[in-house]
Amino acid sequence: xxxxxxNKTFEEIYLQYYSRMKRFAREYVITEEDAENVxxxxxxxxxxxxxxxxxxxxxxxFLFTSIKNKSINLLRRRMLEQEASNRMxxxxxxxxxxxxxxxxxxDDQIFQKKDLETIINQAIDSLPPRCREIFIKSKIEGKxxxxxxxxxxxxxxxxxxxxxxxxxxxxxxLKGIYPLFLFLFFI
Numbered sequence: 001x002x003x004x005x006x007n008k009t010f011e012e013i014y015l016q017y018y019s020r021m022k023r024f025a026r027e028y029v030i031t032e033e034d035a036e037n038v039x040x041x042x043x044x045x046x047x048x049x050x051x052x053x054x055x056x057x058x059x060x061x062f063l064f065t066s067i068k069n070k071s072i073n074l075l076r077r078r079m080l081e082q083e084a085s086n087r088m089x090x091x092x093x094x095x096x097x098x099x100x101x102x103x104x105x106x107d108d109q110i111f112q113k114k115d116l117e118t119i120i121n122q123a124i125d126s127l128p129p130r131c132r133e134i135f136i137k138s139k140i141e142g143k144x145x146x147x148x149x150x151x152x153x154x155x156x157x158x159x160x161x162x163x164x165x166x167x168x169x170x171x172x173x174l175k176g177i178y179p180l181f182l183f184l185f186f187i
Contacts (some may be wrong), residue, residue, distance in 0.1 A: 010050050014043060017060065021067055028071045038074060042066045123173040127166055134159055135166040 018039065026035035042063060124132060137143045137151070138159075145159045152159075 010047060013046075013059065013063075017063060021063060024064065025067050025071055028068075029074055034074060038067055038070045041070050120174070123170055126173060127169055131162045131166050131169075134162040138163060 021042070022035050022039055025038045026032065029035050029038060045066065046063065124135065127135060134148055134152070137148045138145065143151070145156050145163075149156045149159050
């Protein structure tokens with residue numbers, strides 16, 4: 001009997017205040033969908049605690065405070081999401097810009113050079129011995145990092161570090177033809 005009465009009271013409160021509460025939420029969270037989600041959360045919390053909350057003298061203040069707090073949480077989460085999205089967009093634009101500049105700097109005459117292979121081989125030969133060995137095993141022989149690590153009795157981290165060193169040194173030495181170098185060794 002008590003449960004039926006509290007269910008009826010909950011339903012009455014829901015019907016009486018839903019539209020006002022939704023307008024209140026909508027004023028701050030902007031979209032209809034977000035306002036409905038906030039209200040759904042508030043009424044779910046209210047439903048779960050209805051036996052206690054129905055004894056409150058100022059239930060309306062509780063409901064509107066709950067809407068306010070849930071709206072604040074939603075808006076903070078959206079701001080963080082937007083900031084993360086903006087950072088990712090900025091990083092993407094920087095990468096596009098660097099790629100554009102790299103491609104624009106490629107000298108088309110490079111493809112005409114007969115000694116292109118010699119230039120690349122000299123750059124690879126100029127790498128420190130261990131670095132060169134790891135680079136050749138990875139990019140020329142096509143071995144996986146785990147396989148190289150096992151073969152040379154070193155850690156996978158050491159292989160990754162040496163590959164990073166190789167890329168850096170090759171990028172410096174092959175400035176004008178680095179995009180072509182990437183094309184030849186990474187396809």
